[in-house]
Amino acid sequence: MYYYFMAVALGSIMAVYLPILSQSGRIIASPILANIPFFAIALLTSIVAALAMGNTVADIARLREIPTWMFVAGVVSGLMILGTTFLLPRIGPGPFFVLFVAGQILAGSILSHYGLLGAALDVITIRRIFGLILVVTGAWFVSI
Numbered sequence: 001m002y003y004y005f006m007a008v009a010l011g012s013i014m015a016v017y018l019p020i021l022s023q024s025g026r027i028i029a030s031p032i033l034a035n036i037p038f039f040a041i042a043l044l045t046s047i048v049a050a051l052a053m054g055n056t057v058a059d060i061a062r063l064r065e066i067p068t069w070m071f072v073a074g075v076v077s078g079l080m081i082l083g084t085t086f087l088l089p090r091i092g093p094g095p096f097f098v099l100f101v102a103g104q105i106l107a108g109s110i111l112s113h114y115g116l117l118g119a120a121l122d123v124i125t126i127r128r129i130f131g132l133i134l135v136v137t138g139a140w141f142v143s144i
Contacts, residue, residue: 031085
């Protein structure tokens with residue numbers, strides 16, 4: 001149950017984090033430039049957290065073992081942040097976050113249905129399809 005509360009907390013943090021990024025992009029009139037310091041701080045935070053959790057410099061060197069294609073996650077992260085800084089001021093945080101979560105639920109369902117990218121296999125059933133239709137319909141109602 002603790003992990004579920006953590007997930008809700010992370011969702012709440014994202015609800016604050018992404019608008020901060022969006023506003024910083026507006027302040028300097030460049031969403032792309034505004035993300036640079038945040039990614040640099042995130043890198044430093046990750047290194048400090050890894051070392052604080054007992055990882056060593058030798059452990060950090062193991063990053064070379066990650067298959068090259070997986071670094072596309074960094075590109076996706078950058079594009080997600082840039083997309084957020086672009087969309088939030090245009091559609092507002094309410095519709096944005098509902099659509100954002102709906103997209104995650106739909107993509108997560110497909111990934112788990114096929115067991116892609118290491119996701120636990122969880123076949124889509126008629127009940128789940130009905131739930132997905134409700135999610136998409138709800139997102140549409142909130143966004144119009």
